[in-house]
Amino acid sequence: MELPIITVFVDSNGTHLQQIYSGLFLLAQQKKIHLKYAKGTGITKNSPNRQFLLLGMQKTRGSKQVTCLFDLQDSPEIGLKEAISQVDYYFKRSLEKQTISDLSAQEQKKLQPFGLNFQVLDSSFFDLLQRSLLEYISKPYNIFSKKNRFHILNTIDMFRSLFSNSGMLLSSYDFDELESYAKGYVLFQCRLWDPDTTLAENRADTVKINESRCALIIELKHELGDRFKGGIQPTDYARKVCPELITEFPSKRRSYLKLVQQASIVINSKGLLNSNGWKLGEYIALNKVIVSEAIETRLRGNFLKSEAYLKCNKNEDFIRKIKLLLIDKERLKKVENSTQQYYSNYLRADALMSSIISDVIYNKSSYTDVETEGGDRK
Numbered sequence: 001m002e003l004p005i006i007t008v009f010v011d012s013n014g015t016h017l018q019q020i021y022s023g024l025f026l027l028a029q030q031k032k033i034h035l036k037y038a039k040g041t042g043i044t045k046n047s048p049n050r051q052f053l054l055l056g057m058q059k060t061r062g063s064k065q066v067t068c069l070f071d072l073q074d075s076p077e078i079g080l081k082e083a084i085s086q087v088d089y090y091f092k093r094s095l096e097k098q099t100i101s102d103l104s105a106q107e108q109k110k111l112q113p114f115g116l117n118f119q120v121l122d123s124s125f126f127d128l129l130q131r132s133l134l135e136y137i138s139k140p141y142n143i144f145s146k147k148n149r150f151h152i153l154n155t156i157d158m159f160r161s162l163f164s165n166s167g168m169l170l171s172s173y174d175f176d177e178l179e180s181y182a183k184g185y186v187l188f189q190c191r192l193w194d195p196d197t198t199l200a201e202n203r204a205d206t207v208k209i210n211e212s213r214c215a216l217i218i219e220l221k222h223e224l225g226d227r228f229k230g231g232i233q234p235t236d237y238a239r240k241v242c243p244e245l246i247t248e249f250p251s252k253r254r255s256y257l258k259l260v261q262q263a264s265i266v267i268n269s270k271g272l273l274n275s276n277g278w279k280l281g282e283y284i285a286l287n288k289v290i291v292s293e294a295i296e297t298r299l300r301g302n303f304l305k306s307e308a309y310l311k312c313n314k315n316e317d318f319i320r321k322i323k324l325l326l327i328d329k330e331r332l333k334k335v336e337n338s339t340q341q342y343y344s345n346y347l348r349a350d351a352l353m354s355s356i357i358s359d360v361i362y363n364k365s366s367y368t369d370v371e372t373e374g375g376d377r378k
């Protein structure tokens with residue numbers, strides 16, 4: 001049987017895109033696709049943002065190539081609206097109702113949800129080197145410029161992560177080996193955003209998120225006592241505004257994931273612009289019981305309608321549902337199984353890209369609409 005041919009037009013090797021690259025690399029290793037890399041094209045090459053990627057998909061050699069643009073920005077707004085007319089599909093992270101409100105019916109048909117951010121790195125040295133060189137050839141940048149320093153450091157970390165445990169990135173196989181073993185506590189560890197460092201139009205949202213997170217942590221500490229672990233990460237801004245809520249637990253990724261492994265219940269909160277944080281994908285990968293604020297973005301699969309997601313609207317709701325879960329071991333196990341199933345089918349990098357390729361090539365549908373029922377279960 002001839003394999004589907006996936007061509008990646010590489011003009012970015014950005015952090016958010018590694019989930020796509022990793023999934024394609026794994027599928028190629030599993031001999032489920034034929035993977036090709038090519039120089040970037042004008043559709044994404046002229047964008048200064050590194051969170052866009054263009055793919056071409058063919059069912060068989062010689063068949064029509066279907067073009068798919070991936071927009072992995074946090075914002076629900078369409079990042080490259082002018083490109084919708086130039087591609088067959090536009091996959092958007094943080095896809096919400098407002099995203100499509102001003103699009104034509106034809107444009108709406110092209111728009112598809114990408115799903116959750118889940119930071120992994122599955123690659124080989126040659127694969128990563130090839131992508132890094134193609135990025136530089138397609139979109140040259142000054143490696144000595146201060147504005148590119150963050151990207152350079154991320155690239156260095158990718159290579160370091162391939163060969164040692166000193167890098168921040170884990171592979172899909174690393175996550176597979178991180179067994180979940182609950183010790184009965186509830187975990188919520190987060191950061192505050194300094195309003196002075198965010199865009200003016202986002203400051204009101206920043207203040208609202210900060211206040212909500214602090215209020216919830218105060219309530220959790222009061223109601224759960226020693227059964228709660230977490231707090232606010234120790235940034236300069238947090239030390240200034242809420243020193244009493246600073247966490248004593250690690251925030252470095254590998255150490256933090258060990259903390260997640262041991263939690264019975266984890267709490268998820270909205271990020272800026274209603275985006276889903278990286279931690280939500282990590283919670284799912286570790287089969288955790290997730291109690292969360294309402295998730296407003298469209299996701300692949302049935303996560304929002306499954307047992308894996310328990311929605312809360314107010315702090316009292318969080319406390320009530322958490323206390324019930326802590327004494328209901330059977331319910332905890334049922335939610336863990338549901339979370340594991342979602343990860344295996346839709347979030348693990350190869351499963352995610354396999355579902356997208358199947359949708360595109362075989363005209364299937366692997367996504368759910370905005371949550372309507374699953375999060376409200378008592």
